[in-house]
Structures are given as C-alpha cells and as structure tokens.
Amino acid sequence: MSWFKMIRLGMLHVAVAISLVPITGVLNRIMIHELGLMASIVAALIILPHLFSPMQVFIGQFSDRHPFWGYRRTPYIALGLLLCIGGAALTPFAAFAMDASFWPGLALALLVFGIWGVGFNTAVVSYLSLASDMSPSHLRSRTIAVMWFMMITAVIGTAISTGRALEPYSPERLIEVFAICAGVALTVGALGLIGLEPRNAIPLSHEERYSAAESVRTVVRDPLARRFFVYLMLMLSAILGQDVLLEPYGAQAFGMDVRSTTQLTAVWGGATLLALLLHGVVFSRWLSNKRGAMIGGSIAAVGLTLIALSGILHVEPLFVPAIALLGFGTGIATATNLALMLDMTTPQQVGLFIGAWGVADAAARGLGNLLAGVIRDLAALVVGSTGAYATVFLIEALILCTALVMLRAIDVSAFRSQRRELGQLVAAMGDA
Numbered sequence: 001m002s003w004f005k006m007i008r009l010g011m012l013h014v015a016v017a018i019s020l021v022p023i024t025g026v027l028n029r030i031m032i033h034e035l036g037l038m039a040s041i042v043a044a045l046i047i048l049p050h051l052f053s054p055m056q057v058f059i060g061q062f063s064d065r066h067p068f069w070g071y072r073r074t075p076y077i078a079l080g081l082l083l084c085i086g087g088a089a090l091t092p093f094a095a096f097a098m099d100a101s102f103w104p105g106l107a108l109a110l111l112v113f114g115i116w117g118v119g120f121n122t123a124v125v126s127y128l129s130l131a132s133d134m135s136p137s138h139l140r141s142r143t144i145a146v147m148w149f150m151m152i153t154a155v156i157g158t159a160i161s162t163g164r165a166l167e168p169y170s171p172e173r174l175i176e177v178f179a180i181c182a183g184v185a186l187t188v189g190a191l192g193l194i195g196l197e198p199r200n201a202i203p204l205s206h207e208e209r210y211s212a213a214e215s216v217r218t219v220v221r222d223p224l225a226r227r228f229f230v231y232l233m234l235m236l237s238a239i240l241g242q243d244v245l246l247e248p249y250g251a252q253a254f255g256m257d258v259r260s261t262t263q264l265t266a267v268w269g270g271a272t273l274l275a276l277l278l279h280g281v282v283f284s285r286w287l288s289n290k291r292g293a294m295i296g297g298s299i300a301a302v303g304l305t306l307i308a309l310s311g312i313l314h315v316e317p318l319f320v321p322a323i324a325l326l327g328f329g330t331g332i333a334t335a336t337n338l339a340l341m342l343d344m345t346t347p348q349q350v351g352l353f354i355g356a357w358g359v360a361d362a363a364a365r366g367l368g369n370l371l372a373g374v375i376r377d378l379a380a381l382v383v384g385s386t387g388a389y390a391t392v393f394l395i396e397a398l399i400l401c402t403a404l405v406m407l408r409a410i411d412v413s414a415f416r417s418q419r420r421e422l423g424q425l426v427a428a429m430g431d432a
Contacts, residue, residue, distance in 0.1 A: 005134060006143050010150035011192025012127040015081055016120060017151045018185040019088035021158040022178055023116075025265040026166065027091055029247035029258065030174065035099045043244045043373025045109055048117035050366030053359075055118070056125035063126060070199040073133065076126035081189045083119025087112055089182035092175050130197060152276070156269040163262030228344050228410050232360040233367070234403035235293075235337065238396040239300050239330050241368030242307075245376060246323070249389040253311035254319060267320055268327040275331025283332065289339040290412065294404055296332030301400040303329055308393035311386050343412045372396070 024046060031037045059076065068075040094112040098105030135143045158181065165177045219225040246268075247261035275296070283292060303326030310318040372392050379388035 003146075005196065006146045007150070008192045008196050009127065009131050009134070009143060010147040011188050012077060012081075012123070012130075013147045013151045014154040015185045015189030015192065016084060016123055017154045018158050018181055018188065019085045019116075020120075021155055021265060022162055022181050023088060023091055024243050025159050025247060026162055026174070026177075026258065026262050027095060028244050029251055029261050030092075031095050031098075032245075032248040033251040035095060037095075037098060038373070039245065039248070039376040040370070040373035041106075043369045045113045046244055047366035047369045048113045049120040050362045050369075052114075052117045052121050053362035053366075056121050059122055060125045060129055063129065071197055073126050073130040074193060074197045077123055077130065077189075077193055080119050080121070080123025080126055081186070081193075083115050084123050085119070085182050085185045085189070087114075087116030087119055088185075089178050091116065092171075092178050096171060134197075149273070149276070152269055152273045156266045156273065159262055159265035159269065163259040163266070166262065167257075167259040169258040224410065224414065225344065227406060228340075229360050231403050231406045231410060232337070232341075233364045234399055234406065235297060235333065236361055236364035237368030237371070238304075238400035238403060239297075239326075239333060239368075240365050241372040241396050242304070242326070242393065244369045245372050245389055245392060246307075249307075249311065249386075249393075250319065252389060253314070253386045254316045264320070264323055267323050268330075271324040271327030272331035272334070275328045276335055279332055279335040284335075287336070289336045289343060290407065290410070292336035293333055293340055293407060296329050296334075296336055297400055297404045297407070299329030300326050300333055301329070301397045301404070303327075304393045304397040304400065308390040308397070311390045340412065368396075 028042055028046060031042045032039050063073055063076045090112045091109075094105065094109035096105075097108050131143050131147065162177055162181065165180070166173060219229050246264055250256040250261040250264055279287075279292065287295070303322050303324075306318055306322035306325065310316065310322055375392050375395060376388045379391040382388075383391060
C-alpha cells in the first residue's frame with residue numbers, strides 16, 4: 001500500500017480526533033467549572049463511547065458480511081463520521097440545557113452524547129478494518145504508526161486552535177467553535193474517504209473476529225494472560241483517568257482561563273508525540289518492551305504526583321511541566337505497551353487476544369474517567385475542590401505504581417512458550 005493511501009486512512013483518524021478534542025479539552029472544563037455540574041455526571045457522559053465499545057464487534061462482523069453498493073467499509077465509515085461529528089457539534093447545546101433545566105437537559109445530553117458515542121465506535125472499527133483490509137501484514141504496523149502520528153498531531157493542532165478561538169470565552173463563541181470543528185472534521189473525513197476503498201474488492205487480509213465475551217473468557221482461563229489483562233486495565237485507567245479533570249483542575253487551582261486550560265491538551269499531546277518519536281528512533285534500540293513500559297509508567301506516575309503537588313502547594317510554575325512529564329511518560333508507555341500487547345498475542349489466535357486487549361483498553365478508559373469524576377465529587381465534600389482534584393491524581397499515581405509491580409511478575413517469553421506448546425499439543429492430538 002502506498003504512503004498516499006496510508007495518509008488518507010490517517011485523515012479518517014484525524015476527523016474523529018477533531019470531533020473529540022473540543023469535548024474532552026474544552027467542554028469538560030465548561031461543564032464542571034463554569035456551569036458547576038458534578039464531575040461524575042460529566043465523566044459519565046464523556047465515557048459513553050467507551051461504554052458502547054462492545055458494539056464494535058457486531059459492527060465489524062456485520063460489515064464483513066453486508067457490503068453496500070460494492071463497498072465493504074465505506075458506508076459504515078461515512079455513517080459513523082456523520083453521527084460522531086454531528087453528535088459532537090450538538091454537545092454544547094446539551095450542556096447549556098442541563099444548566100437551564102437539569103433533568104430535561106440531562107435527557108437531551110444522554111441522547112446527544114449517545115449519538116456521538118455510537119458514531120465514534122462505528123467509524124473507528126470500520127476504518128481500522130479498512131486499514132487491515134488494505135494493508136499487507138508486513139505494512140500494517142507502519143500504517144497504524146502513520147495513523148497514530150497524524151491523530152496526535154491533529155489533537156495538538158485542534159487544542160491550540162480552539163484555545164485561541166475561545167479568547168474571549170462566551171457561550172455563543174463556544175457553539176460557533178464547535179460548529180467550525182465539525183465542518184473541518186467532515187471536510188477532512190470526506191477527502192480521506194471518497195475513492196479510498198476499491199469497489200467490489202476482496203480484502204487483502206481478513207482475520208477471524210471474536211466477540212468481546214469470547215476474548216475475555218479465553219484470557220481469564222490463562223493465568224499469565226489474566227495478569228496482563230488486569231495490568232493493562234490498571235495502567236490505562238491510571239494514565240487516562242485524568243482526561244476529564246485536568247482542565248477544570250487548572251481553572252480551580254490556578255484560576256486559568258478557558259484558552260489556557262485548552263492549551264494543556266496541546267502540552268500533553270506534544271510531549272506524548274515527542275516520546276513516541278524518540279522511542280521509535282532511539283529508545284527502542286536499547287530498551288526492551290517490558291523495561292520501556294516500566295520506565296514510561298514510572299515517569300507518568302511522577303508526573304501525576306507533581307500535578308497533585310502543584311495544586312496542594314499552590315506552585316503554578318510546576319503545573320505545566322508536570323503535565324509535559326505525564327505526556328512524555330504516556331508516550332513511552334503507549335509505544336511499549338502496544339508492543340507488549342503484540343508480544344502477548346499468539347499467531348494462532350490473533351483476533352481472539354487483540355479483542356481481549358481492546359476490551360481492556362475500552363473498559364479502562366471508561367472506568368478511569370468515571371472513577372475520577374466520582375472520587376473528585378466525594379473528596380470535595382471533605383477536602384475542598386482543589387484538594388479533591390489532587391486526591392484523584394495521587395490515587396491514579398498509586399494505581400499506576402501497583403500496575404508496575406504487577407508488570408514485574410509478567411513473563412512474556414513464558415506466555416509465548418506456553419501457548420506454543422499448547423498449540424503443538426492440540427495439533428498432535430488432531431493428527432492422532
């Protein structure tokens with residue numbers, strides 16, 4: 001597959017990212033800090049895409065068997081992008097409706113955020129399936145790397161642009177910025193999608209799909225795989241649980257305006273991107289995947305701790321560098337844990353184990369954000385708003401340290417050897 005097609009696939013990833021950033025980087029702060037909504041409710045709305053993630057299995061299988069007009073993935077990607085981007089553009093209206101009249105507004109918010117979540121999952125599983133269909137196995141990792149790089153770059157660019165566009169902030173300006181982001185996302189998605197998938201084409205590579213329940217059941221039966229599954233859940237929930245709270249924390253602890261808190265996403269994303277590049281070019285040559293995951297997780301834990309301390313001690317100059325440190329650790333942890341996921345996957349059961357790791361990722365993202373919101377609301381009753389945010393970040397650092405202790409006991413080579421021996425035994429029994 002050519003670089004041009006990889007870039008066009010990446011444009012689909014970028015379109016979804018552009019719709020996501022204003023919600024997780026701006027609207028979360030507006031809803032919690034300006035509108036005074038409970039962080040747990042905001043977190044519950046924002047994690048809807050992760051709660052709906054099991055539907056990806058059904059959508060992936062359905063699109064395998066039900067092409068439209070000779071296209072296996074394009075119609076599903078188009079539908080997903082329309083729902084995702086359209087739902088995202090309507091979320092500010094739902095937020096202001098909740099502020100005006102909570103219960104009717106909450107009903108509208110559940111509908112709008114639900115449309116966004118359904119569209120998000122439909123688009124993601126469809127364009128990742130298209131990337132798999134169009135990429136030979138030896139080019140698949142390069143394709144994913146290009147898509148990921150473009151996505152992170154889009155996150156940084158969108159965060160910077162929306163921050164500048166919201167200066168000064170007003171509800172009317174917020175709605176306008178969301179509409180502009182939606183228009184840009186639709187344009188980028190259309191340019192990437194139209195004419196990308198060959199009509200009536202047989203996929204170059206198609207792997208058997210398993211349900212989320214089947215994947216998890218298989219992992220639970222294997223002690224080593226089960227331990228890695230729990231490790232992934234803890235690590236991801238700790239690193240990503242700060243998504244919904246970082247911007248309102250900056251507003252509460254340091255009085256930062258909307259533009260300044262929006263830039264925090266760019267700082268985090270820039271540090272993450274730098275770490276990904278350095279790992280790919282330098283670190284991967286002398287760091288094993290497991291050691292790299294340990295180092296990345298440790299750096300992220302230090303970043304979370306410093307973020308908490310900056311608010312407790314009221315040291316604002318420490319806040320942004322701590323976020324950069326968290327982003328850098330997240331980048332290294334992301335690259336190395338993705339590689340570990342592949343290491344913990346046997347060639348005979350690729351779809352099965354990748355499905356399980358995908359469930360762990362989706363569940364951890366949703367659970368991490370929800371627990372962060374709930375803990376913040378409960379802690380605020382005891383230690384006040386700033387202390388409540390700091391409590392969440394310290395708990396996340398502790399969870400991350402617990403995950404790293406678990407990682408020390410995970411032997412990837414033993415897992416692969418065990419699965420290889422099991423496969424040989426099953427083959428021998430079949431021959432007999």
